[in-house]
Amino acid sequence: MSQLKPEIQTQRMTETLQDVKKIQFWLDKAVAWSQNKSPDTLRDISRHLRKLCAYLQQLLIHVNSLSSTTEAMEKLPFMGQLLGRLCWNFHVTANDTSREVLFQCLWALYSEHPSNAVERKANQWIQNVLCHFATEEGDGPQAVMKGLFLPLHEYYLKVLGKSVSLLQEEIVKSCSSLGGINSRCSCDKILATSEACVPLVTCGDAAPLIGALLQRAETCVQAVLSEDFLHALNTAYSSKCLVLEEQSVVSLWCHSLSTLEEAVLSLLESVVTNTATTPQKMLEKVSQSLLPKACAQNCSIFLVVNDIFRSTMKHAEGNENMKSLIQLFSLCFLKEHAQLQTQMYLPLKYFFPQTSQSLLIPMSTLPSEMPQEAWRLHLNWLSSSLQRLTEEEEKGDGGSGSHRGLHKVFEAWFLLVQCSHWVQVALQLLSTNDLRDCSALLWLLTFYHHPTNRGHHRTMQLVRSQKLWKHLHSLFLNLAHPPSVDQLQPLITLLTSPPPQQPPLAPTLILSLLVNFAVFFQSGPTHILQMVVDGSGLLQEVVCVLSSLELRLSEGSCRESDTNRVHIRIKELQKSLDTCVQYGPWSPAVNQTHSLTHTVKR
Amino acid sequence: MESVLKNVSSSVELLAVAAHSSVVEHWQEQTVSRAFQWASYCEHLHSRFHSNPTVRGTIEKQIQQTNQHLLSAFPGCTQVCFSDLSRLRHLLLQGLLTNPKLPLSIMKTLFDSKHPAERTYSENQDVHGLCNYIVRCKSACKVLRLLTDSLAVGAVGADAEVLGETLMERLEAVMSQSGDLCKAEHFLDSVLQGGEGATPHLCVVISAALLTRKKSAAETASHAVLLDWLLKRHSTLKHMVTEAPTALITDLVKRHLKFRDAYCNVLKEWASDMEYSLSEGEWTTQTNPTLTFQNLTQHFLTLFEACPSVRAEVEKELNILKKSDGDFEVGGLSVWGDLLSALNQ
Numbered sequence: 001m002s003q004l005k006p007e008i009q010t011q012r013m014t015e016t017l018q019d020v021k022k023i024q025f026w027l028d029k030a031v032a033w034s035q036n037k038s039p040d041t042l043r044d045i046s047r048h049l050r051k052l053c054a055y056l057q058q059l060l061i062h063v064n065s066l067s068s069t070t071e072a073m074e075k076l077p078f079m080g081q082l083l084g085r086l087c088w089n090f091h092v093t094a095n096d097t098s099r100e101v102l103f104q105c106l107w108a109l110y111s112e113h114p115s116n117a118v119e120r121k122a123n124q125w126i127q128n129v130l131c132h133f134a135t136e137e138g139d140g141p142q143a144v145m146k147g148l149f150l151p152l153h154e155y156y157l158k159v160l161g162k163s164v165s166l167l168q169e170e171i172v173k174s175c176s177s178l179g180g181i182n183s184r185c186s187c188d189k190i191l192a193t194s195e196a197c198v199p200l201v202t203c204g205d206a207a208p209l210i211g212a213l214l215q216r217a218e219t220c221v222q223a224v225l226s227e228d229f230l231h232a233l234n235t236a237y238s239s240k241c242l243v244l245e246e247q248s249v250v251s252l253w254c255h256s257l258s259t260l261e262e263a264v265l266s267l268l269e270s271v272v273t274n275t276a277t278t279p280q281k282m283l284e285k286v287s288q289s290l291l292p293k294a295c296a297q298n299c300s301i302f303l304v305v306n307d308i309f310r311s312t313m314k315h316a317e318g319n320e321n322m323k324s325l326i327q328l329f330s331l332c333f334l335k336e337h338a339q340l341q342t343q344m345y346l347p348l349k350y351f352f353p354q355t356s357q358s359l360l361i362p363m364s365t366l367p368s369e370m371p372q373e374a375w376r377l378h379l380n381w382l383s384s385s386l387q388r389l390t391e392e393e394e395k396g397d398g399g400s401g402s403h404r405g406l407h408k409v410f411e412a413w414f415l416l417v418q419c420s421h422w423v424q425v426a427l428q429l430l431s432t433n434d435l436r437d438c439s440a441l442l443w444l445l446t447f448y449h450h451p452t453n454r455g456h457h458r459t460m461q462l463v464r465s466q467k468l469w470k471h472l473h474s475l476f477l478n479l480a481h482p483p484s485v486d487q488l489q490p491l492i493t494l495l496t497s498p499p500p501q502q503p504p505l506a507p508t509l510i511l512s513l514l515v516n517f518a519v520f521f522q523s524g525p526t527h528i529l530q531m532v533v534d535g536s537g538l539l540q541e542v543v544c545v546l547s548s549l550e551l552r553l554s555e556g557s558c559r560e561s562d563t564n565r566v567h568i569r570i571k572e573l574q575k576s577l578d579t580c581v582q583y584g585p586w587s588p589a590v591n592q593t594h595s596l597t598h599t600v601k602r
Numbered sequence: 603m604e605s606v607l608k609n610v611s612s613s614v615e616l617l618a619v620a621a622h623s624s625v626v627e628h629w630q631e632q633t634v635s636r637a638f639q640w641a642s643y644c645e646h647l648h649s650r651f652h653s654n655p656t657v658r659g660t661i662e663k664q665i666q667q668t669n670q671h672l673l674s675a676f677p678g679c680t681q682v683c684f685s686d687l688s689r690l691r692h693l694l695l696q697g698l699l700t701n702p703k704l705p706l707s708i709m710k711t712l713f714d715s716k717h718p719a720e721r722t723y724s725e726n727q728d729v730h731g732l733c734n735y736i737v738r739c740k741s742a743c744k745v746l747r748l749l750t751d752s753l754a755v756g757a758v759g760a761d762a763e764v765l766g767e768t769l770m771e772r773l774e775a776v777m778s779q780s781g782d783l784c785k786a787e788h789f790l791d792s793v794l795q796g797g798e799g800a801t802p803h804l805c806v807v808i809s810a811a812l813l814t815r816k817k818s819a820a821e822t823a824s825h826a827v828l829l830d831w832l833l834k835r836h837s838t839l840k841h842m843v844t845e846a847p848t849a850l851i852t853d854l855v856k857r858h859l860k861f862r863d864a865y866c867n868v869l870k871e872w873a874s875d876m877e878y879s880l881s882e883g884e885w886t887t888q889t890n891p892t893l894t895f896q897n898l899t900q901h902f903l904t905l906f907e908a909c910p911s912v913r914a915e916v917e918k919e920l921n922i923l924k925k926s927d928g929d930f931e932v933g934g935l936s937v938w939g940d941l942l943s944a945l946n947q
Contacts, residue, residue: 037748094741099734100715112706124702130709131699133740134733135692141761144807147793148768149648149688155764156739162760163746170755189753196749203742 019062023078026055030085039192045091046198046228049098050235052086056101063108069119072109080109080122087129095199096241106130160205167193168212188222194229201232204243211248218251225255234259250294253301260301263291264308271325279548282321283328292332295351296340302333302351313414317451320508323417324548330418331555334364354411359385363419368555376436379426383440386412386447394453406452413451416444423448424512424552430469431516433477442466445513449506457503464505465513468494472513475528476521483528485535492535508545511538515545519569530576543577546570603657607664610647613640613690614668614682621697622676626704631711634698634729641690648687653779658684695733713737757850758810762803766810769793773811773824783827790831805842808832809850813857825858833864843868844892848904855908862909866916869901873941878934885937899944906945917942 029052033045059079066072072079083105086092093099106126111119137145137152145155174189194213200206210233217223233252236242237259244252253260267289271282286292295302309326316322337348352360362382367375389412393405416423426441446465450456471491475483491514498504518529533539550570553563616637619625651657662684669681686693695712698704712733743761750756756763776789794804811828814821832839843851843865855862872893876885885895906913920938927936934940 039752042748090741090744093737094745096715096738099737099741103713103715103734107706107710110706110709127699127702127704127709130713130733131696133737134699134712135696137740138803141765141803143795144765144769144793144804146685146689147795148765148772149652149685150765150768151645151689151692153692153736153739155761156736156743158764158768159743159761160739160746162764163743163750166750166756166760167746167753170753193749193753196745199745200742203738205739206742206746209746 019076020078022055023059023076023082026052027078027082027085030082030089033089033091034085039195042091042192043195043226043228045089046195046226046232049092049095049198049228050232052092053095053097053101056098056105060101060105060108063105068115069109069111069122070116073118073122079105080125083109084125084129087133091199093133094203096202098199157205164206164209168208171209171212171216174216188224190216190220190223191226195226198226198228198232201229202236202241202243207243207245207248211245211251214244214248214251214255218254230256234262238262246290246293249290250297250301253294254298257304260304261308263289264305267291268308268312268322268325271321272319277321278544279324279328279551282325283332283551286325286328286332292329293336295333296336297344299346299350303353306351310414313417314410318506320544323420326417327420330364331366331421334366352415355415356389356408356412359389359412359415363415363422367421367425375425376429376441379422379429379444380440382422383426383444383447386416387440387443390447390452390458406454409452413447416448420448421552424549427512427516428520430513431472431520433522438469439466442469445509449509455503460502461505465509468505468510468513472517476517483531485531488528488531488535491532495532495536495538507538507541511541512545515542515549515573518573519546519549519566527576529573530579533577539577543574546573546577603660606647607661609640610644610661610664610687611668613644614665615672616640617682617690617694617697618672618676618679620694621701622679623701624703626698626701626708629705629708631708631729634708634711637694638691638729638732641694644687644690648684652684652688653776661687699733757813757853758806762806762810765807766812767814769807769811770814770816770821770824770828773828774820777824777827778820786824786827787831790828802845805838805845806850808838808842809846809854812861813853829858829860833860839864840868840890843901844890848900851901851904852908855905862905862912866905866912869898869905870919872898872901873937876937878937880934883934885940895940895944899941902941902945917945920945 029044029048033041035041059076063072063076063079066075083102086098086102087106092102106129109122110126111123114120114123135152136142137155141155142152144150145152171190171193190213194217197206197210197213201210213223213225213229217225230252233242234256237252242249253263267285270285271277277285291301291305295305309329312322313326337345337351348360348364349357359382362378362385365378370378390409393409423445426444430438430441430445442465443462446458446462450458450461453459468491475487475491491510494505495507495510514529514532529542533542550567553566553570620637647661651661665682665684665687669679672679682693698708698712711730714731715734716731747759747761750760758766772793773786773789777786779785794808808828812825812832814825832842846854851865855865872887872890875887875889876895876898877887878884879886885898887893902916905916920942924936924938924942927938930936930939933943
């Protein structure tokens with residue numbers, strides 16, 4: 001122990017020296033900042049604001065670990081001087097983060113029960129500073145304000161609003177670059193202005209100014225924003241402290257790739273972590289994220305977002321939530337894109353440079369945009385085009401072009417995921433009494449769930465889907481004799497314990513086909529769905545398929561004459577599933593067999 | 603009325619307690635909230651009755667009585683007057699923050715920064731984060747002031763513009779209540795301290811008020827009243843012309859014909875006061891030591907630039923004055939002659 005002592009002492013001395021050096025560094029900064037307010041000083045403040053907050057945070061932890069203000073004064077003799085200087089620096093007090101930590105440091109130095117003159121003096125000083133902060137202004141304005149019965153807080157609020165609108169106006173009119181290519185523009189001021197606005201990024205009252213800076217920099221090449229400004233905005237965005245109007249957020253995404261990535265990732269995360277979410281809630285989240293609108297307005301934003309989606313799909317192709325998210329996102333995007341005014345409109349082909357252009361328009365057309373009579377034909381065409389594409393690419397598989405071929409198939413499949421409204425229409429058409437040749441529809445459905453023959457075994461799964469479809473058809477066709485549990489067992493087994501030696505048919509394919517049959521098959525029995533749910537325990541999944549169907553139909557993809565009937569049918573099914581929620585198959589009170597027999601008896 | 607008087611009295615007492623009593627030690631957030639509600643009530647009373655002489659008089663009397671009575675309890679206590687009711691929340695805050703017995707918990711509440719960022723002070727009675735909000739606005743104003751100054755945005759600065767606009771609003775209100783011009787003048791005297799010893803700040807506020815742009819009939823009438831008030835206070839006018847930046851004078855000359863004429867008269871008056879100093883070899887004046895002959899020439903040029911049509915007329919006048927001085931073409935003999943040649947250089 002005795003040998004360690006000198007080492008500990010040396011370490012402590014080094015730490016103290018570092019502490020002294022650090023505080024001296026910040027004290028020097030504070031002194032320099034208070035001496036002039038030249039552009040260089042402002043730039044230096046903006047550049048150091050984040051580090052200053054981090055330092056004050058450290059200081060706060062240190063002070064809180066000490067027993068009293070007296071001890072703090074002894075150990076950190078320059079601290080009072082530093083805080084004092086910073087309190088009078090309105091760039092520091094304007095910033096929400098630095099002001100908060102500054103106040104906390106003051107509270108840490110305030111002694112509720114002062115025990116000596118030093119502590120009493122510190123308390124008095126703190127109170128004076130705070131009083132000055134909140135209630136004083138120069139004598140001149142204060143005298144006029146008194147005569148005008150204008151309270152100080154109202155005065156500040158008005159002056160702030162006025163300054164913001166004056167500067168905003170200046171920024172808007174400063175740029176003449178739209179007037180002609182040779183006209184000079186004074187947007188070089190934007191850099192200095194953005195630097196000065198670093199402390200104000202989270203100030204809601206200054207939001208119009210921040211927005212004007214972001215938007216100007218988007219339209220004028222000479223308007224450059226300071227890195228510190230973008231960094232501060234990004235930090236504020238991550239901690240959800242940013243109060244900007246929609247258009248400004250879009251502009252921010254144009255300037256700051258990391259902020260855009262963060263927005264997309266947070267949307268993906270909200271979907272991945274919340275598996276119990278409904279399609280309606282997901283749609284709400286997607287449109288609230290503002291991303292579809294931003295994507296429609298700005299092609300480069302779309303390309304970034306789509307690239308993130310693409311790489312996510314490459315790693316999580318089986319994640320149904322992710323597929324739904326991408327589909328809903330594309331739906332919102334296509335709608336926003338269609339609503340754009342001519343001057344902002346850019347054809348879709350620029351948004352999908354990697355996609356086969358012959359497929360793009362037919363896929364991105366919404367079912368509601370064409371007569372329902374044409375759906376089958378349209379789907380047949382889509383299916384045969386995709387089939388041709390995959391066969392052509394797969395022919396060359398294993399050869400030199402295999403990687404490129406696979407890439408093409410992936411892009412076609414990814415487009416189908418984005419435009420899976422057509423898969424849903426295929427499901428709807430497959431689930432009616434219409435017994436016309438459905439092989440093209442079944443191929444499309446299988447391709448959606450099992451895109452390749454490599455790991456997905458598409459050809460094999462196609463045979464199974466055909467078998468499944470025929471089985472469901474016969475189940476729902478037999479009106480006179482509702483199916484028994486035995487008749488449903490193969491279906492339940494397929495869902496719960498598929499043959500182990502073979503790759504299983506995607507459960508979502510089975511369930512969506514079943515749900516569509518339950519909804520669209522004219523006069524089909526209603527309780528098949530409930531029996532399968534009871535037998536398989538896949539209540540959540542079925543509820544989800546049903547609500548996503550409901551959501552699609554509410555978007556107008558249903559014959560008007562059928563709308564009512566279909567909605568009543570969905571409500572009936574939801575109601576019957578509600579009883580499963582109350583007495584679920586895994587509920588301890590009701591055992592599975594009982595539930596199943598009970599349903600059959602009904 | 604009796605209950606109103608009682609409430610005013612209690613609120614004034616509350617203010618004294620907040621500022622001077624050790625009872626504050628036991629105050630809690632709710633206590634402070636209620637105190638602010640009372641203060642807000644008094645502000646409301648003020649805005650309702652300040653232009654009603656009878657009610658105002660009665661309340662004033664009540665406040666005086668309360669003041670007397672408070673002096674015995676708190677000898678150093680600040681006397682409150684009727685117009686203080688208009689900013690009672692501010693005074694309450696000031697009182698609380700200067701009271702050494704104010705508990706730390708209340709300070710923390712007032713300066714709390716964890717509160718939702720946006721709030722409208724006027725409509726919100728919540729004291730949570732109130733001071734944090736004020737400090738934030740105040741600091742942001744100063745940050746932006748540096749920017750508006752460096753970019754030379756706005757003729758007078760946002761602060762003077764706000765005060766100028768408020769001055770016009772209040773003046774319009776006074777004039778709409780009674781057509782009595784004396785009342786309007788009295789109001790201006792009270793706000794602008796009779797114009798005596800006008801600070802540079804006050805001059806800028808008056809300029810800002812004269813430059814507001816609502817383009818309503820009421821505004822035109824109020825501008826006329828304010829302008830008359832200013833022209834009657836000759837020293838204020840001269841002070842304003844000396845202090846104001848050229849751009850501001852140009853704007854005023856362009857906006858107000860009466861101001862243009864008055865400005866021109868001030869310049870002629872300054873010129874006539876000038877004497878040629880043989881030792882310094884230039885025109886100087888005792889009445890306005892900071893004014894140089896170059897300044898004066900610049901002022902005339904500002905006037906001509908703002909209003910080119912006035913140039914011929916002024917030059918004609920200067921020529922007549924030059925002739926009356928003997929019409930010599932030698933420098934240092936007639937200020938008018940030297941001015942004319944300086945202006946035509």
